[in-house]
Amino acid sequence: MGATIILINLATLVCLVLAFYKDRRKARQSLYEAVKAFIRILPVVFIIIILIGLLLGFVPKELIARIIGEQAGFGGLLGVALLGAVLHIPSLISYPLAGSLLQSGASVTAVAAFITTLTMIGLVTIPLEIKELGKKMAFLRNGLSFLIALTIALLMGLIL
Amino acid sequence: MKKTDKKLSPEKKFKAGVPQKENPASTYWRVFFRDTLFLVIVLAVTLTLLTIFPAKRPTVISVSKKFFVELILILPAVMVLMGLFSVFVSREMVVKYLGRSSGLKGFLLAIFFGALPTGPLYVAFPLAAALIKKGARRANIVIFLSAWACIKIPQEMVELQFLGLKFMATRLALIIVFVIFMGLMIEQIIDWTDRRPEESKGKGQQKVRGKGR
Incomplete structure (x- = not known):
């Protein structure tokens, strides 16, 4: 568990020092933004942590494997991809969830599909996208993103 | 790579729109x-279940x-990184650099x-x-939006932590390739449908002013 965490914290520290060196006021504002974002995301973090615990504790691996495992059909894959498109979880928090799914028997393809649609497609934000960029662009982007997410997921299943 | 910076006629139909600020x-x-x-x-449901x-x-x-x-060791750093990016990388900077770049460099x-x-x-919208108003290439806009949505440096670090290097790197590489492909494809489709408005009347014309619904 150690290496990545140490790396990230070190990198952040270096960036922070550089930021303070460059512009003290802006750096302080960044920290303020960071604290604000951290507080806002905290409840969701706890929710996801508990859900992961319940997932690994209560849902049998065989069940997960049957729905979205290596041997599962295309239906399960389509299901998680759609779920990812509809859900509106901060992507930061979706990675631990995805990791726990992987641990509990889901296939690489299904997990990749889930996080890719989750981040790329926002059904919730489509109205805003239409307003700013027009219907054609919004629908094309979200529709194609879905197909591309499925393709990426299938390719990842083949590669890994 | 051809330059399409100049001939973006349909840009008029898009209103830049002031983002509504609702306190x-x-x-x-x-x-x-x-x-x-x-x-x-x-929490209540969980406690009941565990009882x-x-x-x-x-x-x-x-x-x-x-x-x-794991999360508590990684999240504060990620949040600080995000805060730094959001403050130090200004919108003006993004618009300035993206508005005039083209070709592979643009992507x-x-x-x-x-x-x-x-x-x-x-x-990002x-x-x-x-x-678009500034005349940036359509493909670049799509690539920019998609990258904004799913390629974030801090997010990639969290992915690295929870899903491993192989998973993260493979997905990142695939996403970059496909996002560029998608940008070009959407640009082609939009150019194509705009060029023949008389043939696809119902489709092309009514979108002139997309309304949020």
Whole structure:
């Protein structure tokens, strides 16, 4: 568990020092933004942590494997991809969830599909996208993103 | 790579639109309280479940604890990085660099600038609209939006932590390739449908002013 965490914290520290060196006021504002974002995301973090615990504790691996495992059909894959498109979880928090799914028997393809649609497609934000960029662009982007997410997921299943 | 910077006629139909500000402070707390309420519900359900099935307690608690420790060691750093990006990379900078770049360099810049600043996707829409107005290439806008949505440097670090290097690197590479492909494809489709409005009347024309619905 150690290496990545140490790396990230070190990198952040270096960036922070550089930021303070460059512009003290802006750096302080960044920290303020960071604290604000951290507080806002905290409840969701706890929710996801508990859900992961319940997932690994209560849902049998065989069940997960049957729905979205290596041997599962295309239906399960389509299901998680759609779920990812509809859900509106901060992507930061979706990675631990995805990791726990992987641990509990889901296939690489299904997990990749889930996080890719989750981040790329926002059904919730489509109205805003239409307003700013027009219907054609919004629908094309979200529709194609879905197909591309499925393709990426299938390719990842083949590669890994 | 051809330059299409100049011949972007359909840009007029897109209004850059001022993002509606609905008192960010109250929205912030409303979201926070809504999420906290969810948390309380989840917590209550969990406690009930664990009381009914005491045998599951050790697994649930140890798993949750493990993920909690990992997240708490990584999230503050990620948040600080995101804060730094959002303050130091200004919108003006993004618009300035993306508005005039073309070709492969344009694609890579679009990905780079999409990956840098952070914030939810809806922040990127007005930015993208401003870029269209400035005459940026359609493909670059799509690439920029997609990169904003799913390639974020801090997010990639969290992915690295929880899903491993192989998973993260493969997905990142595939996404970059496909996002560029998608940008070009959408540009082609939009150019193509705009060029023959008389043939696809119902389709092409009514979109002139997309309304949020």
